[in-house]
Amino acid sequence: MKPxxxxxxxxxxxxxxxxxRLEELVKEIGRDPISVMHVCGSHEQAIARFGLRTAFPLKLDVVMGPGCPVCITDVPEVDxxxxxxLQGVRVCTYGDMVRVPGTVKSLADVRGDGANIEVxxxxxxxxxxxxxxxxxxxxFATGFETTAVATAAALLNDPPKNFSVLSAHKYIPPVMEIVTEMPGSRIEGFLAAGHAAIITGSGVFEAFxxxxxxxxxxxxFEPLDILAALVKLVELVRDQKPEVVNMFPRCVTHEGNKVxxxxLWKVFTPTGGRWRGIAHVPNGNLRLREEWAAFDTRKRFNIDVSRLWDYAPPKLLGQCICGEIMSGSKSPxxxxxxxxxxxxxxxVGACMVSSEGTCRIWHQYGGHLDLRGIS
Amino acid sequence: MKPIPGLVKHNQRIAMRHGGGGRAMRTLIEEVFMRGADDIPVDGVGLSAMDDGAAIRIGDQYLIVTTDSHVIHPLFFPGGDIGMLSIAGTVNDLSMMGATQLLGLTCGVILEEGLERDILERVQASMQATCREVGVPILTGDTKVMGKGEIDSLVINTTGVALTKRIVRDNGLQVGDRIIVTGTVGDHGLAVMALRNKLELEGDLRSDVAPLFDLVQKVLAAGGDSVVAMKDPTRGGVASALHEMAGKAGVGILISEQAVPVSEAARAAGELLGIDPLHVANEGKALIGVRPEAADRVLAALKAHPLGRNAAIIGTAIAEPKGKLVLDTGFGKRLLAEPEGEPLPRIC
Amino acid sequence: MCLGVPGKVMSVDGLVAVVDFWGVQKQVSLHIVDEPVVPGDYILNHVGYAIRKIPQEEIAETLAMYDELLDGKPEDLMRQDVESEVGASRERPS
Structure with missing residues (x-):
């Protein structure tokens, strides 16, 4: 696409x-609030970046779901x-992961201790x-299926023997079920992540x-994409039509990217696992298949995370309510x-990790600041 | 609840974010270097002001002093090098304080054992060329060598001294004042980041490193007393510098995103890396607060100068929310956050 | 969740393309894109991999689809006329 x-x-x-149009639709439905959820960090990024929240109707609650792969990378994976x-292995990863805390330390912290971390x-x-x-x-491979396909392609492309992958990749479709089934969930519709759907196709959501x-x-992910998709979603909520609609056809097809x-599935297999602050998600983690054991960091090294803990891991995680915040039933x-x-x-929890996490935004700005009146 | 031992422990080490120009760095300075610093009275501007430099009254003038240590990896980058940076950076800090007469610079270098002499000579030539361009001499210097691996190739510290009759602070904004940026933002930070992360980007992405003394003289001549605040948006970028200006003045700032000049290359690199050009360093730009009636006059003076031809009025000081930046994106409004630590490329 | 950036393919060498993103060029892998890519095509890049070829005609079709959401009201048609005029006269500063 040209600029x-x-x-x-x-x-x-x-x-x-x-x-x-969105305002009219919400008025037409005439109750409040209407809650919809996006499951995509880039949607939140775009909503925040373009200031779209101040343009949404007050009675439309656009909840940020568990869509940031950095936030939901679980603590033991960071560990x-x-x-x-700390064992002296050179660890490469995406820039987002460097500051994400594990039980006691982040990669940035151990870089300060002399560990070899490469962004x-x-x-x-x-x-x-x-x-x-x-x-x-x-x-250290993180991200959803969109990013996992790059990992798969690299492994299929004959990497050297001294290279291995510590997979913390996640697979989105299962988590939408988890969020919908959470007690107290008020979610009436989902905005699905366009870039992930490029890989999986819009058809993957039909069963759900x-x-x-x-x-x-x-x-x-452009402002018009998000607004138009919200208009469509609220229309479907109004008409009580549970359907999958693809509002990103310039990139997403029904079948997705077959290649x-x-x-992806040649290299990875889905397994159940925890998402930070959310829950155990059946089939939510992507792990290397048995055939790729030679390139699987977990098979290649004896990773002893307990030596990190110079005290018992904090009990704080148990008190964290990020799961409820991301499911839209509670606020910080x-x-x-x-x-x-x-x-x-x-x-402590996922929502404070990411710069676009709900708690992080609340903390930075002292709650929910209404900017509508500023001129 | 009791503090968590492990977390406290790693907080007591210096991390990269403490040098990022954002809140972490300011907190560190306040907690470590400012302790007891208020005890020494200064007629002028002292450390506690945390401005771009200090000012000491001498008769009817002020002596401006500023110091800056320069570390950059790689030493040579598109658009400049550490030598040029070390002169421009200090000249710019002097300029931001309202300097009208540059007296001179000092130069201390710390070299790593094994550094090629050729590299040092190229850096020196670049320093000299920049000094000549500005018309400021290096008055004195110091050279030290450290063992291999004890320092990253080359560190340059420069201190600058200058005179002025009227200091321009970074806290002078009042409600209604206009904010002008002297050109495109984000070029330096994105150019260096692209190189440092081995992104292998090819194209027009170049650092904007440049000495601003001459440009600032034109601004002061055109705006006079209506130029009420200046700051160079280096580390932490425009977002960080405007936060400081807003916080110190007790105002908010409303910024029009569509008015902010960004070069196509920086915009592209920002999109690719997921980094906001407002969050990364500039080395040849200034943010200038002016009284509203003088804004057009100052803007015209800037646009007539080669380093200011992309200058634009990007914002206005507002009463609320104090100390915060509100960005009008054209689609809605949001708060513009202060970056925390070094910006890193994102995947999401 | 995933940063995707559109760019124009300048050249292709096997499964590696040089892609232009508004004046900044970068090598992008073509290992996972599901259609043949030639110079002049537009692709969506994620972490150095092209994940999708973007057909040009889809862009106009998407915009038409968005405008359909506003259809059914006379003032909307008028608004669209105004929009296209405003849109045409708006140029971005360089």
Whole structure:
């Protein structure tokens, strides 16, 4: 898409027309609040970046779900990377992961202790490092299926023997069921992540919609994409039509990217596992298949995370209510840890980890600041 | 609840974010270096002001003093190098305090054992060329060598001294004042980041490193007493610098995102890396607060200068919310956060 | 959840393309894109991999689809006329 083409999706005049339409729809339904959820960090990023929340109707609650792969990478997974780094192994990872705390330390902390942590833009850079070196290179792989396909492709492309992958990849579709089934969940519709759906196809959500009778709209990431998808989603809520609608057809097809899917499942297999602050998610984790054991960091090294703990792991996690915050049933003001034990520099739960996490935003701005009146 | 021993322990080490120019660095300075610093009275601007430099009254003038240590990896980058940076950085800090007459600079270097002499000579040549461009001499210097691995190739500290009759602080904003940026934002930080993370980007992404003394003279000539605040948005970028200006003045700032000049290359690199150009360093830009009636005059003076041709009025000081930045994106409004620590490329 | 950036393919060498993102060029892997890619195509990049070829005609179709959401009201049609005029006259500063 040419810059000009992309700017078409950033047209404030069209955006205004769409927000007016959204306002009318919400008024028409006439009850409050209408709660919908997006399950995508990039949606939150775009909503925040373009200030869209001030343009949403007051009675439309757009809840940020468990869509940030950095936030939901579980504590023991971070611990594994940290422990490896302390064992003297060179650990490469995406920039987002460096500051995410494990039980006691983040990768940034152990870098301060002298561990060898390398921030890379993509897995290919880590493979390249391994090729040029004889030392062991571990790639701490995080992200959803979109990012996992890059990991799969790199492994299928004959990486050197001193390269291995510590997979913390996650698979989105199962978690929507978890959130919908959470007690007290008020979610009436989902915005599905467009970039993940490029890989899986919009069809992957049909089973969920049939079972749970909740509409799903696949949405892109420009302001108009998000607003148009919300208009469509609220229409479906109004008409009580549980359907999958693809509002990102310039990138997403019904079947998805078959080539990518084939590579993904050749390398990974879904297993159950915890998502930080959410729950155990059946089939929510992507792990390397048995055939790839030679490149599986967990098979290659004896990772001893217990040596990290110079005291018993804190019990704080048990008090964290990020799960409820991400399911939209609670807000940070209900949390006993918020602003006390749980701070941006020492986050306990997922929502305080990411710069776009609900708790992080609340902490930074003293709650929910209404900017509508400022001129 | 009792403090958690493990967490306290790792907090007591210095982390990269303490040098990032954001809140972590300011807190560290306040907690470590400012302790007891108020005890020494200064007629002018002292450490507790945490401005770009200090000012000491001498007769009817002020002597401005500022110091800056320069570390950058790699030493040579598109658009500049550490030598040019070490001169421009200090000249810019002097300029931001309202300096009208530059007296001179000092230069201390710490070299790593094994550094190639050729590299040092190239850096020195670049320093000299920049000094000549600005018209400021290096008055004195110091050289130290440390063992291999004890320091990363080369560190340069420069201290600058200058004179002025009227100091321009970074806390002078009042409600209604306009904020001008002197050119495109984010170029330096994104250019260096792209290189440092081995992104292998090719194209027009270049650091904006440049000495701003001459440009600032034009601003002061055009705006006079209506130029009420200046700051160079280095580490932490425009977001961090404006937070400081807003916080110290007790105002808020409303910024129009569409008015902020960003080069196509920096915009592209920002999109690719998921980093906001407002959050990364500039080395040749200034943020200038002016009384509303003088804004157009100052803008015209900037645009007539080669380093200011992309200058733009990007915001206005507002009464509420105090100490915060509100960004009008054209679609809605949001608070513009202060970056925490070094920005890192994102996947999500 | 995943940062995706559109860019234009400048050249292709096997499974590696040089892609232009508004004046910044970067190598992008074509291992997982599901359609043949040639210079001039637009792709969506994620962590150095092209994950999708973006068909040009889809862009206009998407915009038309968004405008349909606003349809059914006379003032909307008028608004669209105004929009396209405003849109055409708006240029971004460089």
């Amino acid at each position: 000009g083409e992309q700017l078409k999706f950033r047209d404030p005049v069209r955006a205004k027309a769409l927000t007016t 594994e990377a940290v422990a490896l780094a 890379v833009y993509g897995i290919d850079q880590a493979v390249e490092l391994a090729r040029k070196s004889t030392e062991e290179i571990v790639f 919609v049939n079972t749970h009778k909740v509409p799903v709209v696949v949405a892109g 990518a899917q084939e590579q 003001k209900h949390c006993a840890l918020f602003g006390k034990e749980c701070l941006p520099e020492n986050p």
